[in-house]
Amino acid sequence: QSALTQPRSVSGSPGQSVTxxxxxxxxxxxxxxxxxWYQQHPGKAxxxxxxDVTKRPPGVPDRFSGSKSGNTASLTISGLQAEDEADYxxxxxxGSYVFGTGTKVTVL
Amino acid sequence: xxQLVESGGDLVKPGxxxxxxxxxxxxxxxxxxxxxxxxxxxxxxxxxxxxxxxxNTIYYADSVKGRFTISRDNAKNSLYLQMNSxxxxxxxxxxxxxTRTFDHWGQGTLVTVSS
Numbered sequence: 001q002s003a004l005t006q007p008r009s010v011s012g013s014p015g016q017s018v019t020x021x022x023x024x025x026x027x028x029x030x031x032x033x034x035x036x037w038y039q040q041h042p043g044k045a046x047x048x049x050x051x052d053v054t055k056r057p058p059g060v061p062d063r064f065s066g067s068k069s070g071n072t073a074s075l076t077i078s079g080l081q082a083e084d085e086a087d088y089x090x091x092x093x094x095g096s097y098v099f100g101t102g103t104k105v106t107v108l
Numbered sequence: 109x110x111q112l113v114e115s116g117g118d119l120v121k122p123g124x125x126x127x128x129x130x131x132x133x134x135x136x137x138x139x140x141x142x143x144x145x146x147x148x149x150x151x152x153x154x155x156x157x158x159x160x161x162x163x164n165t166i167y168y169a170d171s172v173k174g175r176f177t178i179s180r181d182n183a184k185n186s187l188y189l190q191m192n193s194x195x196x197x198x199x200x201x202x203x204x205x206x207t208r209t210f211d212h213w214g215q216g217t218l219v220t221v222s223s
Contacts, residue, residue: 001169001170003152034208036209036210038153038210045203045213045214045215045216046153046203046210046213047213048209048210048211051209051211052209057209057211089152089153091153091155091210093208095167096155096158096167096168096169097143097155097158098155099152099153099154099155100152101152102152102153
């Protein structure tokens with residue numbers, strides 16, 4: 001399984017929206033409804049933000065939303081806040097699991 | 109609350125072996141699939157293996173198949189990863205994680221493979 005493709009970095013000003021893409025194939029992202037997203041701050045363990053493409057775990061702000069079209073999944077952060085600055089990883093079930101390459105979100 | 113505590117990370121020479129443990133508490137461990145996920149310093153996440161709640165179903169990433177063995181002891185609420193034939197590229201933080209969604213993570217344990 002090859003890693004899913006994410007942009008290396010995205011940035012936005014406070015209050016703006018940013019979208020992170022996660023591109024795979026029909027064997028992973030396109031073939032299953034099991035895409036999840038993780039936020040990781042430096043020195044910390046990852047935190048689940050979105051699962052099953054669009055679902056938010058309890059406690060995750062509704063500023064975070066997920067979607068999928070074909071072989072590409074997306075995470076959108078609306079109303080960007082300083083604490084959203086972190087690395088973000090997508091993950092897809094594919095019989096086993098495959099992670100994305102990771103995206104650094106910078107709040108300008 | 110859910111707590112996962114990994115242990116066993118250490119400095120080991122190439123070709124050596126190491127056994128990682130993960131102590132689970134705060135949830136019914138025997139109900140959950142569990143995974144090991146690693147992250148090399150400054151790099152991305154890599155899923156390694158998962159084991160079903162009963163231990164009957166196991167999957168491995170190609171990168172560790174034949175070298176690593178996942179196991180669990182539901183009576184002890186513990187997850188294990190036996191790592192053999194270690195290579196420099198196995199150097200990473202190793203996380204114990206609840207599965208199918210990776211909703212709970214331990215703090216990680218560092219494995220360093222170096223001569």
